[in-house]
Amino acid sequence: MNYSFVEAPFLGKSLNRRPVNIVGAGISGLLLGFFLKKQGIPFKIWEKNDTAGGLLGTLQTPYGIAEKAANGFLWSDSLVQICEHLKLKIIPPSTISKKRYIYYQKNLRPLPVSWQWVVQAGLRSLRPHKIQTYETVADWGNAFLGEKITQNLLSPALSGIYAALPEELSFPAIFPSLAKALTQKRSLLQALLQMRNNTSAAPAAYKGTLSFENGMQTLIDALQKHLQNDIAFNTNITECTPHENWVLCCPAGAAQKLIDEPYLYNDFSAIRYADIHTFTVFIPRENWQNQPQGFGCLIPRGQNFNILGAIFNDQLFPNRTISKDLISITCIMRDFDGSFSNISESNLLQQVQQEIDRLFAIQSNTIQIQHFHWKNGIPIYSPQLFNAWYKIHEFLHSSFSAIRLFGNYTGGISIRQMASNAEKIATLAAQN
Numbered sequence: 254m255n256y257s258f259v260e261a262p263f264l265g266k267s268l269n270r271r272p273v274n275i276v277g278a279g280i281s282g283l284l285l286g287f288f289l290k291k292q293g294i295p296f297k298i299w300e301k302n303d304t305a306g307g308l309l310g311t312l313q314t315p316y317g318i319a320e321k322a323a324n325g326f327l328w329s330d331s332l333v334q335i336c337e338h339l340k341l342k343i344i345p346p347s348t349i350s351k352k353r354y355i356y357y358q359k360n361l362r363p364l365p366v367s368w369q370w371v372v373q374a375g376l377r378s379l380r381p382h383k384i385q386t387y388e389t390v391a392d393w394g395n396a397f398l399g400e401k402i403t404q405n406l407l408s409p410a411l412s413g414i415y416a417a418l419p420e421e422l423s424f425p426a427i428f429p430s431l432a433k434a435l436t437q438k439r440s441l442l443q444a445l446l447q448m449r450n451n452t453s454a455a456p457a458a459y460k461g462t463l464s465f466e467n468g469m470q471t472l473i474d475a476l477q478k479h480l481q482n483d484i485a486f487n488t489n490i491t492e493c494t495p496h497e498n499w500v501l502c503c504p505a506g507a508a509q510k511l512i513d514e515p516y517l518y519n520d521f522s523a524i525r526y527a528d529i530h531t532f533t534v535f536i537p538r539e540n541w542q543n544q545p546q547g548f549g550c551l552i553p554r555g556q557n558f559n560i561l562g563a564i565f566n567d568q569l570f571p572n573r574t575i576s577k578d579l580i581s582i583t584c585i586m587r588d589f590d591g592s593f594s595n596i597s598e599s600n601l602l603q604q605v606q607q608e609i610d611r612l613f614a615i616q617s618n619t620i621q622i623q624h625f626h627w628k629n630g631i632p633i634y635s636p637q638l639f640n641a642w643y644k645i646h647e648f649l650h651s652s653f654s655a656i657r658l659f660g661n662y663t664g665g666i667s668i669r670q671m672a673s674n675a676e677k678i679a680t681l682a683a684q685n
């Protein structure tokens with residue numbers, strides 16, 4: 254009884270020291286370029302746009318900065334190496350930002366919401382279970398944590414990262430180490446202890462979300478400068494020429510067109526993305542004098558909100574607004590059924606403002622809302638995607654060995670995971 258994991262940092266055959274073409278100068282392509290350069294392996298990045306970053310970047314608005322996608326990253330040795338090499342100063346999160354809130358029973362409640370839940374979860378962690386595999390996070394959560402904790406804690410916590418519900422998410426894709434441990438151990442506590450014993454990574458110097466004084470654009474600009482002779486902009490790659498090495502660091506749909514292989518059609522079609530909107534909202538501080546202190550809040554589904562939660566930007570990092578008289582928050586929304594595409598921009602912004610006012614019981618009188626829309630925003634880490642990884646990996650390995658896939662849909666959705674994988678890819682290539 255086991256899951257079919259891909260034990261590789263990307264999909265396809267390992268690289269070696271031969272020159273390689275990278276398609277896409279999003280963060281995955283840039284990170285890979287950084288580590289290949291460090292290993293002295295020749296490469297060229299091809300980017301269809303005239304600038305790097307893909308989804309990632311920071312806009313300067315008249316009231317402060319607005320992140321286009323990620324507002325930060327978690328500590329990893331690979332990212333710290335990059336920042337040290339590029340002389341970038343990492344800003345740790347402020348101490349007040351540790352507190353997080355969940356909207357529960359029409360109120361914002363600081364985690365862990367209820368001590369009764371903590372005790373229940375503790376007792377459940379000791380309970381032995383049948384050794385078995387779990388398809389979705391909901392299957393596992395309901396069995397190990399109970400429905401209440403799954404729906405009101407796990408679900409909003411995961412939606413803040415994966416923008417998807419526990420019913421949509423693959424358990425082994427989201428929690429690979431735990432899934433492996435639970436094929437050997439019968440209780441959650443035993444599995445967690447095994448995971449702790451197997452961990453070799455050094456502890457993080459900073460816990461929580463990190464960023465830069467001027468936002469995530471700082472990382473993109475520094476990587477773009479470092480790799481300036483290795484990137485060709487305004488080049489839309491339409492085919493992967495044979496006899497050359499390729500790593501496709503573009504979204505799954507673009508990679509599918511480049512591979513154009515009927516055998517993989519169903520697997521690529523199973524890779525779906527969540528349609529994501531972000532709204533960075535600037536509010537006069539005088540309109541929200543009792544703003545809760547912390548990182549932000551998450552909202553479970555079924556509470557009559559479209560926004561999934563809010564990040565309190567100016568409490569996390571300095572320089573998020575042009576003046577201390579302003580508050581900046583970012584709300585994330587997923588268009589689950591396509592209904593927002595029929596709403597006008599002004600109605601959508603009005604709806605967001607109304608939801609903010611209801612959530613925090615304020616009259617915000619927002620002075621600016623900066624809206625970004627990503628139709629293919631976040632890949633859904635579904636059981637179908639998990640199964641597709643194995644099949645695509647095996648097929649590329651055996652039949653298309655010059656092509657590999659690497660990006661936010663190939664096993665690591667976050668910048669931290671992509672940085673660690675990029676380093677592994679380059680280290681393995683140098684050894685081959």
Ligand SMILES: Cc1cc2nc3c(=O)[nH]c(=O)nc-3n(C[C@H](O)[C@H](O)[C@H](O)COP(=O)(O)OP(=O)(O)OC[C@H]3O[C@@H](n4cnc5c(N)ncnc54)[C@H](O)[C@@H]3O)c2cc1C
Nearest residue numbers: 277279280281301307308322323324490503660661667668
């Ligand atoms: C709203 C939001 C919030 C997020 N928050 C966080 C967070 O807080 N922390 C975190 O770690 N992660 C976060 N993420 C995830 C992270 O931002 C993304 O996973 C990451 O930026 C995706 O990078 P990528 O390189 O895989 O893809 P992309 O950014 O999509 O880059 C792909 C690149 O390929 C190029 N390209 C495509 N086709 C071709 C072609 N044929 N030829 C040449 N070039 C091509 C594109 O132009 C693009 O530049 C967030 C994502 C979103 C949407």
